[in-house]
Amino acid sequence: MFANWNLLIPADKDKSAPRNPAIKKARLTSITYPRCLALCATTSPDIPSTVPSLESITQTFSTLRKPSDVLPSHLQLLNVNYTYDLPLSSVIPTKYHPDENDSDENSPFNQRKKEITVENQDAYDFIARRRRDIKIGNFYKFFQAMEMVELILSSESPADKNGKDMKLSDGIPVDGGAAGAAARSAAKYREELLRNFVDPVAWGYDMRIYPPRYPPKLLSNRSLFSVKADLYLHSQPPTIQERKEGVVVGPAAVLQTRNEEKFTETDDVADAVHELSALLTLSQERCRTGTHKKVRFQAVGKDKEIGGDDLFLISSVNHHLAVSHVFLTQAYIKFIRTGERPSDEYIEKNPQWCSCRIGRTKWYSLIEVDGRIDALKAVMAVMNWLRRTD
Numbered sequence: 001m002f003a004n005w006n007l008l009i010p011a012d013k014d015k016s017a018p019r020n021p022a023i024k025k026a027r028l029t030s031i032t033y034p035r036c037l038a039l040c041a042t043t044s045p046d047i048p049s050t051v052p053s054l055e056s057i058t059q060t061f062s063t064l065r066k067p068s069d070v071l072p073s074h075l076q077l078l079n080v081n082y083t084y085d086l087p088l089s090s091v092i093p094t095k096y097h098p099d100e101n102d103s104d105e106n107s108p109f110n111q112r113k114k115e116i117t118v119e120n121q122d123a124y125d126f127i128a129r130r131r132r133d134i135k136i137g138n139f140y141k142f143f144q145a146m147e148m149v150e151l152i153l154s155s156e157s158p159a160d161k162n163g164k165d166m167k168l169s170d171g172i173p174v175d176g177g178a179a180g181a182a183a184r185s186a187a188k189y190r191e192e193l194l195r196n197f198v199d200p201v202a203w204g205y206d207m208r209i210y211p212p213r214y215p216p217k218l219l220s221n222r223s224l225f226s227v228k229a230d231l232y233l234h235s236q237p238p239t240i241q242e243r244k245e246g247v248v249v250g251p252a253a254v255l256q257t258r259n260e261e262k263f264t265e266t267d268d269v270a271d272a273v274h275e276l277s278a279l280l281t282l283s284q285e286r287c288r289t290g291t292h293k294k295v296r297f298q299a300v301g302k303d304k305e306i307g308g309d310d311l312f313l314i315s316s317v318n319h320h321l322a323v324s325h326v327f328l329t330q331a332y333i334k335f336i337r338t339g340e341r342p343s344d345e346y347i348e349k350n351p352q353w354c355s356c357r358i359g360r361t362k363w364y365s366l367i368e369v370d371g372r373i374d375a376l377k378a379v380m381a382v383m384n385w386l387r388r389t390d
Contacts (some may be wrong), residue, residue, distance in 0.1 A: 034271030048351030
């Protein structure tokens with residue numbers, strides 16, 4: 001079970017010795033973030049969206065054979081656009097943000113903040129039982145994953161013997177050798193990093209994170225598309241018996257880890273496709289009713305009076321976390337699923353029914369204390385929104 005660890009940790013490495021800060025700094029400053037400028041919003045939200053044609057969409061999308069074939073024009077046909085690096089207040093109203101000035105040391109925010117502001121090396125020393133005066137509480141597994149991610153950051157990027165980059169498949173080298181195994185391990189620890197940061201926060205809201213009970217698929221006009229949705233945030237059922245049986249309620253939000261390390265920044269359509277497909281799949285899951293493998297389908301946090309759904313994606317790139325949000329009308333969700341357009345009367349009254357404006361916060365670094373605090377605020381704001389009672 002420990003076969004791949006030697007690919008990440010040199011055999012003669014002393015864990016108590018400080019890591020080379022120059023190497024780590026070089027890796028941190030070389031990080032790029034995904035964004036597709038061709039999909040950035042250029043029109044006012046008040047301008048009506050172009051009503052999509054099922055015939056043109058079917059004809060255009062029928063030529064696609066793989067995700068890399070998708071172009072900005074394909075997504076623009078669906079009225080998809082993006083806004084990046086938004087302040088948290090532009091994604092979730094400020095009244096749902098945690099109170100940073102709360103003097104109660106036992107408040108959920110202050111408790112979690114105290115645990116995540118432990119310095120990394122101090123946390124690693126506690127895990128290795130070299131320190132007894134440190135308390136990391138619910139974030140024990142998070143710091144375990146963080147230590148492995150830091151070791152990966154301090155190592156060289158996967159490359160062949162000639163120093164050339166390997167061919168990648170979703171960010172993982174496909175050479176089948178040591179570099180490929182190391183990268184697969186890196187992907188595992190990145191997912192663990194995201195999960196074990198969000199899960200301890202979710203506990204305080206009686207919510208938990210679980211992997212999909214079946215392979216996530218996006219349904220569009222009788223066609224199924226595989227979707228990268230790594231984890232779902234669910235509510236816990238009300239009875240103890242149901243909890244013991246593993247029944248979950250939801251989904252409430254979706255979590256996604258990207259395994260790529262480099263992005264083109266100016267035209268990363270793949271990132272937009274990954275996010276869009278996860279959000280559209282979440283919208284369809286939240287429209288379902290009944291119970292399909294111990295999942296009681298319910299749109300947790302949905303306002304049933306507004307004719308649409310607010311959808312949240314908590315995503316991870318490298319060692320960073322960001323929150324994406326989109327509001328989709330029920331008419332748009334139904335159109336994607338069935339190809340049926342709403343009535344002309346509805347379209348006239350709701351000219352923005354077919355818009356898909358996705359907004360994403362900045363990327364918060366989980367490897368740094370300040371970044372963890374900002375990420376905690378963002379995740380708690382999502383939870384507060386989903387659990388709101390007003």
